Amino acid sequence: MLAGVHRFSLPDPGDVSGLAAAIASGVIDPTNIVAVIGKTHGNGLVNDYTRGYLSQSLALLIGEATGRSIDVVRKHIPFIFSGGVEGVLSPHYTVLTASHETQVGGGKGLAIGVAFTSDLAPDDIGRQRQIDLTASAVLEAMAKAGIATADDVHFVQVKGPAFTQADIVASTKAGRAPATDNPGKLMAFGRAASALGVGKAMGDISAERAVGEAVLKDFTLYSPVASVSAGVEVRCNEVVVIGLSKHWGGSLTVAHAPMADALDISGIHAMLGDLGFSRGPQVPRTDAARIKAAFVKCEAARDGLVRGKIHTMLNDGDMDQQRHIRAAVGAIVASVLGDTALFVSGGAEHQGPDGGGLVSLIVERAGDIRA
Structure with missing residues (x-):
């Protein structure tokens, strides 16, 4: 089996032109699509309908390309979208494929x-x-x-x-x-x-x-x-x-690292080193093309503190705490990776230590990057 990871920009929640072009050009065989994960423009809360809009748009496109009904597409392909691209985060979606090809x-x-x-x-x-x-x-x-x-x-x-x-x-x-x-x-x-x-x-x-x-x-x-x-x-x-x-x-591999709190980038740097990235505060632009997808989970600490100092995220009546933490942690991780098309999701209950989370990266192995 051979996995493929294709990341597309999302100008608006219904714009699936990137995937449409990839299908039309033969870069992606629509019958090989197994899942789509992405970030949409909404607030990430109950009334965020941008997630459903993108799911519907993709299901329509894939259905037309494969001859399957929308219902069949939705029952076989998870469309997993998280609303909220606060701060520097970029709306995008990542198409995951699997084929029976073999590669040495x-x-x-x-x-x-x-x-x-x-x-x-x-x-x-x-x-x-x-x-x-x-x-x-x-x-x-x-x-x-x-x-x-x-x-x-x-x-x-x-x-x-x-x-x-x-x-x-x-x-x-x-x-x-x-x-x-x-x-x-x-x-x-x-x-x-x-x-x-x-x-x-x-x-x-x-x-x-x-x-x-x-x-x-x-x-x-x-x-x-x-x-x-x-x-x-x-x-x-x-x-x-x-x-x-x-x-x-x-040539693709995956790794993950914990974040003990919202400021913890030590594990990310260690993971990057293990994956063959050059040492330094930020992944150089010459290496950034190796990163095919980045997934981040984060949470505002329930004790109201970040390294002993108070935060106000849980007391804000105007903006949900998830929107605060996505913007903050998204900026921190983006500054390390040199990439803003990150899947950063708040609400990390029982997903990593309280106030922390995880970072998972899919990358090209060092030395295997394709032109």
Whole structure:
């Protein structure tokens, strides 16, 4: 198997001309597309419909190119979009492909697996069913990708459902009360439960502790490779597992590093060194072309402090804390990578240490970059 990673600019949430041109020119075979992950122009909250707009636009394009209906496309390809490109972040989307081509290369190649849970109702969010279904889907995606062990998994992206106030009220009236009656908080419950599911599947959290009672309570529990978003455009948990496998070839590889807090770039620099990038405060422009995709998860620390000094992100009544942290951490990581087309997602409940997160990079191996 051979993985492909193609990143496109997104001038507006419905502009899929980049992918259309790549399909028309033969650069991408639309039948090989397995997932799309990206950043859209919205606020990233419950009422962010830019995510669904881009999903619909891509499904239409891929459906026309493959002769499949939109419903079939949506059931086989995860369209995982996070709203919010505050500060220097650039709206974009990354198309992941998998083909049966072979390419000479030693060791393990970039591997991609996808899976879907069954549909989730408002009263499933943040509870044991979501945890367990997510864990099963992660293992299914790993198996499909031929990724042998959790040590070879470097990024797990999950997109779960969000529900409006009307959805919550209807569920409550039907006798199925959700974990909270606040739509925004219910998104947090969903992210948290899904992250515990990833941790359970990876063995970072024991089955005995990956339970509904721990959701948004025991923050000592987290997955170091999970990145979870939620949106009203989906009704199940869509899972993309990215790692390394001996069954895949090619010149692409993937790695990840933790961020202990919002200012922690030491792990990023260490990872860059391991990937063969030159040492220095910022990746030189001559090396930046090796970076094919960058994924970042971040969170405003719940104790209200960053390295002992207070922050105001959790007290701001005008702007959600996720928008603050995306702008801040996005700028910090962009300054290291020299790249602003980053998938930076807030809401890192149980996804890395409290107040921290992770960075995962897909890159061309040193010496393998194509002209």
